[in-house]
Amino acid sequence: MPRPRVSRRISDSVHERPFCFERNGSKAAASAFYRDRMAEIIHLPTKPAPRTPREPEPLWRDALGDRLRRLRHERGERLADTADCAGVSPQYLSEIERGLKEPSSEMIAAVAGALEVTLVELTAAVVDDLRSHAVERAVVGVRASYSLAA
DSSP: OOOOOOOOOOOHHHHHSOOOHHHHTOHHHHHHHHHHHSOOOOOOOSSOOOOOOOOOOOOHHHHHHHHHHHHHHHHTOOHHHHHHHHTSOHHHHHHHHTTOOOOOHHHHHHHHHHTTOOHHHHHHHHHHHHHHHHHHHHHHHHHHHHHHHO
């Protein structure tokens, strides 16, 4: 039995559907077709926006060490004298003042007693130092914002 002959022609219904308007020469029709029927393309940034580096906030131990050193200097004492009175080694007191050690509350009380200040006074002074540093950072941030706006 002979095989039926199959036509290799593309049916006209295929040409009725819009396929690639660009090839047919109608770019306006192509953009309208794709805009109406396709999802919106959102271009994502390829790299993150650069962040401005912020100055790190001082640690409690740094602020405490600075305040202890200032108190000791105001009294005119040497490191060895204050350390001897507090019952700690001069090396340890030096490390506390430089913010290298995280002293216990007992050590802080001993050094505060040697400098003749109470823990409340010492703590309040450290908090004031940290607050003033935060205000300075905020003022610099506002100045930077104004300079960027200009």
